[in-house]
Amino acid sequence: MALKIRLSRAGSKKRPVYRVVVADSRSPRDGRFIEKVGLYNPLLQKDNKDRIQLNLESIKEWISKGAKPTDKVARFLGEAGVIPMPAQGNNPKKAQPKKKAQERLAAAEEAKNQPAPEAPAEETLANEVPAAEAKTDVAPAEEAPAAEAKTDEAPAEETPAEEAPAEEEKKD
Numbered sequence: 156m157a158l159k160i161r162l163s164r165a166g167s168k169k170r171p172v173y174r175v176v177v178a179d180s181r182s183p184r185d186g187r188f189i190e191k192v193g194l195y196n197p198l199l200q201k202d203n204k205d206r207i208q209l210n211l212e213s214i215k216e217w218i219s220k221g222a223k224p225t226d227k228v229a230r231f232l233g234e235a236g237v238i239p240m241p242a243q244g245n246n247p248k249k250a251q252p253k254k255k256a257q258e259r260l261a262a263a264e265e266a267k268n269q270p271a272p273e274a275p276a277e278e279t280l281a282n283e284v285p286a287a288e289a290k291t292d293v294a295p296a297e298e299a300p301a302a303e304a305k306t307d308e309a310p311a312e313e314t315p316a317e318e319a320p321a322e323e324e325k326k327d
Contacts, residue, residue: 160218160223160225162176163178163184171198173194174188175192192209195207195208207235209235209237211237218237
């Protein structure tokens, strides 16, 4: 039988209180347990002495019999000096950026590592100036068709007036 020293929830809705119990690892969290060895109230402040109450003699006895504490209980026992303080687990996979972000970071690092040649940079500046002039030449050409479109709209307004009498003639 594998023994665990773990938390078992008690208390009312939204007001949890946990018992520190020794139980068979196969039994449910709030189910059957062998012995109650402590109490944990997470609603109290961290510096409050009643937040964690442990029966250290009983816990040492159960550990000598082979009971293994869960992560949270092991932290409590480490703070109490019963067992060495466990290393805090940090899940590095969750902390890493995702795939696309890693690709962007790699591309940014490659861009930093490549030295920027100065001569081609001057050529690109020279090439950009004519492109800007070309855009200014295109802009007036685009305005001219817009002006023609306005002149086309004026006769279009007259045609509906002419069509109205034609509709009246069809009615007669």
